[in-house]
Every structure is written in C-alpha cells, then in structure tokens.
Amino acid sequence: VQLIATAHGNTLENLLSSPMLSDLVGGVQVVTLSDEEARRRGTQKTILERKHAPTFDIVIEMIEREKLAIHFDVASAVDALLRGQSPRPEMREEHPDGKISIWVASERTRIPDDGERGDERRHWNEDAQHEVVKIYAYGVSRKNILRVAQKLNISIELVPRWQDADVVLTVRSHLRKGRGDLPTAIERGKPVYALRSNTYSQLERQMRELFSPMLTPEEELAIREAEEAINIALNENRPVELSPCAAHLRRLQHEVAQKYQLISESIGDEPTRRVIIYPNDR
Template identity: 30%
Template sequence: MIHEDVANTIDILLRSGHPNPQVRTVDEKGEVQITQEEPDITPNPASFGRNSGGIVQQPKGWRASGKMTPVTPFAGKRGSNLSSASEFDRLLDASWTQPEPKGDKIRVPGPNGEDFPVYIYPYGIGRSQLEQVIEVLNLPIVLTKDLDNADVVVALRSHLKNQSKLRQVAKMRQVPIHGVKSNTIPQITRTLQRLLGMDEAKTPETADLRLFTRGGNDDELEALEEARLAVEQIVLPKGQPVELLPRSPKVRKMQHELVEHYRLQSDSFGEEPNRRLRIYPA
C-alpha cells in the first residue's frame, strides 16, 4: 500500500477524511500491478459517539456537569438594564445633595453690594486646588457639597459636556454653571475672580508663589522663584526665551502653571534627570 503524496494524505486524515492509497502487487510474470483502493465512506450509525477504539465518549464540560442554564430572554435583560439605570440615576441624584453641618448662610455685603461669601458647588475640579486659591488670595468663597445650598456650580468643561444630568439639575434649581477650561491654578484663579466680578488685569501681576507650590518646601519655592525671575526680568522685558535648571516632573508642572499665569508658553525638553523648562516670549 503506497501513498504517493504523504502530505496530502496527512491533511485528509487530519480532516477526518478517508485517503485513497495505491495498492501495488507483483503478478506471476514478475510485473508490478497498480490499483487504486476506494475508501469506505459508508457511515456506521453504531460508531457515532465512539472514538477510534470503539469506546463510547462521554459528554464533557458544562454539558456533563449539568450546570448549563437557559439563556435569559432579551426582554428580561432589557428590564435588568433599566433597573440598573434607575439605580444609577438614584445614586447620581443623591450625590448632588451630600449632608453638611447644619447652619444658616452667613452673608455680608460686598464693595458693590454683592452678597458674600459665594457658595460654590465644584464638579470635576480638584478641591485641594480650589481651597488653595481661595486661601492664598483670601477670596470670599465657600465650597459646598450640597447643590441645594450652592449659589453657582463651577465645573470642568470637559466633564460638563458629558454630564447632561448636572445641567438638568442645575437648571431645575436655577443655579448657574461656570466652566473652567482646565484643572490648573491659573485657570481656576481666573474663573473665581471673574465669578466675583474682579477686574482682570491686562498685565499679569507678580505671582504669589504660594498659589503654585504643593508642599511648600524650599526646593519647590526655589524652582518657582527661578521661573518667576526668568519671566519678569528676561522673557517679558527683553522678549527672549529662557531655559531653566533641570527639575523633577512634579516641580516642572508647578513651573508650567506659573508661566501660564503670565500668559506665556513653555515646554519641557531633554532627557531625565536633566529635563528642564524652556519659556518663550509672547
């Protein structure tokens, strides 16, 4: 029995097919006779469910364990999703009014007859950054976790676009919303100052370094002072770019925010640990 194309025969066997080998025999005269054997492809019902050794194969996996369960009807799944959505909406509604210490709002008249302080409900903005700006600049602002107690909502614009529920709730309670472009100290500062009706200076004033420091340690203050002097003594008056000393990523972020306060552009360049800021004139 000869298989002319071994590779093709193996391929047929792997696909559970029946190969068609040659049968070669030698007759009485010594000549080779070649015949083609026809495979027996008649199915044998008794062989179904048996392996090649004739042993009955048992079902395996989930079918054998009896743990298979019917697929949940589509309507049931839909109802489950609706239930989950309702629960989410309930939790979201509850988040607008978080309990706070009881007490009446304390109001004092501002220089132009405003009612101070202003109660702000922050959304998507770092609370620690807000508190830092309010404390350093001594702004008449109080942060609240209760939307019902708020005079205004201050929200990050990118979050506000995707949060229609907040817009609906604020509109229903007649609470105005002010958007903040980015979660940086300069942007937060400008938003709060506009909210209070404070005139924005055409020329940025000397920055209070306490606004931009996180830990208030000497290394941070030294790096911020370096950036401030570079801006005020070289970049602004002379219109020349300046490169600062290498700093850590955390400190460079503070320097970037300080440069943004002066409405200038900056970027980081170089490889760690020598990566540093370059400040450009307007």
C-alpha cells in the first residue's frame, strides 16, 4: 500500500513552517544542548531538530507546471534545512519537445557560495557583533524564532526570564492587555517589540528590522543592479552578468535572485568575481 497526498505549500521549507503540516515531514522540536555538546557540534545551545520519522518518505515540490524538485530522502532533507543547509533534490523538467531533463540541484540554486553567506551581517548589538543576542519570547513561537535566526545568520539564545534578555519579543494583543511581565519589562526600560500576529512571516519581518543593518549606498546600488538584471533576464530570456563587487554585495544580489526564484551563481576570480543571473528556462 502506498499513501499519496498533496499539501498546500510551495516548498518543503513551507511545510516545516506550518504547525498544521510539519508533522507530515517529521515535525520540529526545540532542543537545548549541554555546553559540552554545543561546543562539540559547533552550534548554539538551543537548536531545532526533527521530532520523528516523516510520514512520507518522498516529497515532490511543484516549482512550475513542467518543473519538479524531488526529495527522495525527506528525513535527510529536513535535517539539512534545520541545520541551515540546503538540500539537493533531484530536478526534473519537461521541455516543449517532450524531452525530460534530470539533474541534481546544486547549492547555488538556494544559497550563495561560502564567502557570501552573510558573515558580514551585524547583530542587534552593533558594538558586540560576535556576542549572542538573548531573546525573551512571550506568546511568540520559539521554533520560528530559531528558524528565522538560522536564516538570517544571527547568533541568539532564548532565555526564560525577561530580566536576562537583551530584547523581548511578543505580540500586540499581549502588549495591549498588559499580559505577564510585559508592563514591568517596559517600565524597567527593556526593549520590547510586538508582532501583529504570531506568524513566521511577521516574525521574519520584525527580526530583519531588528538585526539587519541599514543598507549603505553601495549595498543599495548592488541590489538595484540585480533587480534591473532580473528584468532583462525575464524579458529577454538570457543570462545577465553583473558588475564585479565584494563578497557581501554578491550575497545581497543572490538574495534578490532567490526572491524571484531565479538561479544565480558567482563566476570569475577576485577582484573581478561577479554574479550571473539566469532566466527561468535555463
């Protein structure tokens, strides 16, 4: 007997973000490691791990009508995502002549190369960039906070008391009603930030605003160039090379391409290393 089902979501990562659907692919749990184990793994003390074996062994992402991404080992793919890594599904695409191309996705389709993965990102406390930011969450999903922190490459620790936190995250309804210790935290001058609702998208938006630095003119120019290149790639159906730039600027350009679900890669050697963006039907 083979069980087949469909689920609403564009990617495997979408399923992990959904409280209703994540159990289908193994679920997510928050695990606190000992100091020794955290050092051995080279991770934070609080991490995300898969809760149990996936209900389904295989997951197929329908990227486009004629293009699929197939995860033949869902458990391994979920474990990779929770470690902040990119799974490498088998890609299949049907062409107008009926032929089918099959290849294994490379990491460049989801994340930039090692020199461009956000090492330059500053933390909330800009005077101590390498310190762990301590967050007290009241009415906000701890799992989602950890997932966003991984995505944004932020070092955080979830603490059980607001007194030990650098920043407090909650939702507006709790703040308006003065729930828990929130009034005391505000009175004592603790930074408190409220989300409109306890959803992944709201949390990611708030944490980006908190932990991401303001863009410099150089960064704005790099992003604008990537957006213009994407328009050309889509309208003229051809790859577009961008101007050579530093690694942290290339990372921003890769992120813009990802937002439009386009493939990008860095080519060439320093100091002329640059990003190339490909159209959808490459």
